[in-house]
Amino acid sequence: xxxxxIGIAVTLLLASAGCGVAxxxxxxxxGRDHLVVGVAQDQPGLGFRDSSxxxxxxxxxxxxxxxxxxxxxxxxxxxxxxxxxEGALRSGDVDMVVSSYSITQERKTQVVFAGxxxxxxxxxxxxxxxxxxxxxxxxxxxxxxxxxxxxSWRRVTEExxxxxxxxxxSTYGECLDDLxxxxxxxISTDDLxxxxxxxxxxxxxxxxxxxxxxxRYGVGLRPGDIRGCEDVNKAITEMYQDGTAAKLLKRWFGxxxxxxxxxxxxxxxxx
Amino acid sequence: xxxxxxxxxxxxxxxxxxxxxxxxxxxxxRIRALAALAALAVLVVLLVTTLTVRNARDGLxxxxxxxxxxxVATGDLYFALSDMDAQLADALLIGGDAxxxxxxxxxxxxxxxxxxxxxxxxxxxxxxxxTDPTEQRTxxxxxxxxxxxxxxxxxxxxxxxxxxxxxxxxxAAVTALYRQATDLMKLDILPKAYNLTLDNGTKVRRTYEAxxxxxxxxxxxxxxxxxxxxxxxxxxxxxxxxxxxxLVNPFLALATVGAFVLVVVSVALLSSEAGRLRxxxxxxxxxxxxxxxxxxxxxxxxxxxxRYLLDPGRADTYEQVYLDKSEAIxxxxxxxxxxxxxxxxxxxGGSDFLGxxxxxxxxxxxxxxxxxxxxxxxxxxxxxxxxxxIRLVATSGDRRAALTTKLGGGTGDFDxxxxxxxxxxxxxxxxxxxxxASGDHGLRGWNVILPGAAIVLIILILAGVRPRxxxxx
Numbered sequence: 001x002x003x004x005x006i007g008i009a010v011t012l013l014l015a016s017a018g019c020g021v022a023x024x025x026x027x028x029x030x031g032r033d034h035l036v037v038g039v040a041q042d043q044p045g046l047g048f049r050d051s052s053x054x055x056x057x058x059x060x061x062x063x064x065x066x067x068x069x070x071x072x073x074x075x076x077x078x079x080x081x082x083x084x085x086e087g088a089l090r091s092g093d094v095d096m097v098v099s100s101y102s103i104t105q106e107r108k109t110q111v112v113f114a115g116x117x118x119x120x121x122x123x124x125x126x127x128x129x130x131x132x133x134x135x136x137x138x139x140x141x142x143x144x145x146x147x148x149x150x151x152s153w154r155r156v157t158e159e160x161x162x163x164x165x166x167x168x169x170s171t172y173g174e175c176l177d178d179l180x181x182x183x184x185x186x187i188s189t190d191d192l193x194x195x196x197x198x199x200x201x202x203x204x205x206x207x208x209x210x211x212x213x214x215x216r217y218g219v220g221l222r223p224g225d226i227r228g229c230e231d232v233n234k235a236i237t238e239m240y241q242d243g244t245a246a247k248l249l250k251r252w253f254g255x256x257x258x259x260x261x262x263x264x265x266x267x268x269x270x271x
Numbered sequence: 272x273x274x275x276x277x278x279x280x281x282x283x284x285x286x287x288x289x290x291x292x293x294x295x296x297x298x299x300x301r302i303r304a305l306a307a308l309a310a311l312a313v314l315v316v317l318l319v320t321t322l323t324v325r326n327a328r329d330g331l332x333x334x335x336x337x338x339x340x341x342x343v344a345t346g347d348l349y350f351a352l353s354d355m356d357a358q359l360a361d362a363l364l365i366g367g368d369a370x371x372x373x374x375x376x377x378x379x380x381x382x383x384x385x386x387x388x389x390x391x392x393x394x395x396x397x398x399x400x401x402t403d404p405t406e407q408r409t410x411x412x413x414x415x416x417x418x419x420x421x422x423x424x425x426x427x428x429x430x431x432x433x434x435x436x437x438x439x440x441x442x443a444a445v446t447a448l449y450r451q452a453t454d455l456m457k458l459d460i461l462p463k464a465y466n467l468t469l470d471n472g473t474k475v476r477r478t479y480e481a482x483x484x485x486x487x488x489x490x491x492x493x494x495x496x497x498x499x500x501x502x503x504x505x506x507x508x509x510x511x512x513x514x515x516x517x518l519v520n521p522f523l524a525l526a527t528v529g530a531f532v533l534v535v536v537s538v539a540l541l542s543s544e545a546g547r548l549r550x551x552x553x554x555x556x557x558x559x560x561x562x563x564x565x566x567x568x569x570x571x572x573x574x575x576x577x578r579y580l581l582d583p584g585r586a587d588t589y590e591q592v593y594l595d596k597s598e599a600i601x602x603x604x605x606x607x608x609x610x611x612x613x614x615x616x617x618x619x620g621g622s623d624f625l626g627x628x629x630x631x632x633x634x635x636x637x638x639x640x641x642x643x644x645x646x647x648x649x650x651x652x653x654x655x656x657x658x659x660x661i662r663l664v665a666t667s668g669d670r671r672a673a674l675t676t677k678l679g680g681g682t683g684d685f686d687x688x689x690x691x692x693x694x695x696x697x698x699x700x701x702x703x704x705x706x707x708a709s710g711d712h713g714l715r716g717w718n719v720i721l722p723g724a725a726i727v728l729i730i731l732i733l734a735g736v737r738p739r740x741x742x743x744x
Contacts, residue, residue, distance in 0.1 A: 104595070104598075105602045106602075109602075119458075154606065158606035159594065159606065159607045161609075211588055213592075214592050226476075230476075233473075237405070237466065261458050263462065263463075264463065264466065266462035266465045266466065267465065267466050267469055269472070271557075
């Protein structure tokens with residue numbers, strides 16, 4: 001209990017330190033020509049770097065569209081793993097993160113979230129021959145891929161208290177290889193990511209289609225960048241109102257059979 | 272200005288060096304120039320003060336009479352919409368259960384009431400959206416979507432009545448219709464209402480930052496130009512004393528005192544206006560916005576509890592969303608709902624938690640706020656205790672018992688919590704209204720006072736120099 005108390009005190013201190021930076025050193029994403037965007041490089045459909053080094057995917061297109069609406073003319077993408085995202089924002093290595101980055105209250109103590117720009121749902125991917133897994137509870141006793149810095153495995157083992165055996169990996173791309181190689185039995189993360197994997201690997205894998213959470217994909221910003229957060233929210237609203245979001249969702253997930261939502265999500269709020 | 276800083280006791284000596292610059296050779300000309308300079312200084316003070324007062328007025332208008340009240344209106348709209356869906360879920364859960372028929376009728380009555388509130392608010396779209404075309408379009412889209420929602424809700428209720436199911440999850444046909452309705456509400460309508468609230472919050476924050484700093488900067492300029500005016504008037508006085516051997520020119524003396532008083536009063540007024548803007552924003556508005564959001568999230572979490580019972584196929588998602596919303600309201604670092612319940616019990620007496628109530632608990636500024644907040648927290652704790660009991664019964668498999676637990680104490684406890692929350696929000700709302708009203712009151716008449724004072728000062732200056740001029744006729 002004492003430790004928790006100290007933990008909260010430290011969190012509060014960090015949060016207030018973040019606020020303190022707001023008026024001074026924090027460079028807002030608003031009104032800048034050049035932005036550095038942290039993205040994933042191994043998630044087909046969302047954030048993926050192809051063999052020629054070009055970034056592609058829904059997150060990449062959202063980042064481009066938002067940056068354009070903010071007035072930035074030059075974008076640099078920087079690959080980040082799930083576990084690097086808060087640190088990269090806090091150290092100023094990147095200006096924003098668009099990388100299937102779920103808004104959670106815990107992360108909100110570290111960074112500012114604009115959006116969400118999309119609400120995905122956590123689901124399950126198993127090998128094509130596996131038929132016994134129908135929902136999250138069927139993961140009991142099975143080997144589940146655990147990606148460092150991701151909240152997905154926690155939703156299974158902590159929130160739903162399902163006794164799966166966690167097998168660590170550093171990226172979801174690695175999980176997919178492990179799944180096919182038989183080193184893990186299931187990957188559980190967002191439907192958008194899994195749909196991309198399923199489209200890529202055909203019959204080798206099976207998408208279970210039993211969603212069990214709302215994952216609100218936010219645009220991560222540096223602590224204190226309230227103005228940037230408000231501007232990003234405005235950009236996302238416009239992205240939905242003028243049909244760009246619907247077009248992007250169709251481009252990247254139209255062929256997966258996922259039922260996508262094309263209306264603007266409820267924002268988290270910047271303050 | 273050069274004339275005041277270098278009074279001309281020896282103009283002849285410097286005449287050669289400053290060729291090309293305006294030199295006034297005759298005494299009446301110099302007197303007139305001094306009078307014009309003093310009048311000009313009066314006009315500069317008038318201009319700077321008027322502009323600064325206008326900034327204060329604009330700030331009060333946007334914060335106090337435009338975006339501020341719209342936050343409350345959109346918050347109420349969200350509540351009405353969210354509660355419609357919650358009441359619909361309750362009615363569908365009760366179904367044809369004879370023992371609970373009264374509760375079903377009550378839920379439908381509240382549904383109708385919320386429907387008319389929401390429709391009323393949306394039809395007055397301009398009150399919610401102001402003149403912003405994007406926001407007006409949003410209000411129109413919400414009105415259309417609400418029409419579709421009501422149609423789906425009607426179908427769901429009808430199918431539910433025909434099925435005459437026992438209390439608990441309704442038949443699949445009803446659930447399918449409810450899913451369509453609730454998805455429309457949760458994914459389309461409610462986000463728009465919530466985002467309108469946030470938009471207005473943004474408007475207030477930006478106006479506040481821009482206008483308050485403009486008032487504070489303007490205050491410095493009023494003081495500086497006012498000081499300059501006093502220096503000019505005193506300078507003219509000294510010049511006359513030296514030239515005409517008069518000790519005091521009463522009109523000029525009066526003008527000097529008048530100018531001094533005007534500047535002091537203006538600076539004091541601007542200081543207090545900046546202070547009132549700050550009070551309205553930080554002690555009133557910020558909390559009203561945060562608590563409006565807390566109320567919206569609380570109500571939708573409460574509805575998620577009903578949906579959890581109504582739609583077992585989505586129960587996992589509804590439970591996760593419930594935890595996520597609870598953490599937004601009051602954050603303690605728990606990994607799951609059970610952990611949340613127990614950490615909440617442990618922490619709620621103190622203030623080491625985050626979320627909307629964390630922010631509120633760390634910013635106690637109003638008399639009665641602490642007590643009102645304690646009531647809210649106690650109510651919230653009770654609601655979470657009820658939630659734990661409901662889920663415990665539900666996971667044991669007895670959905671009817673879970674429903675009666677919810678309808679038994681749960682609904683009443685939630686209403687009590689909501690009332691405590693509204694009371695706390697209103698406490699801040701009154702502080703906000705008071706600050707805005709006194710801000711308005713402070714500025715009342717300044718449109719007349721400022722030009723009036725300037726005219727009087729100029730008349731006094733003219734009256735002061737006229738006898739000196741007449742000596743040369």
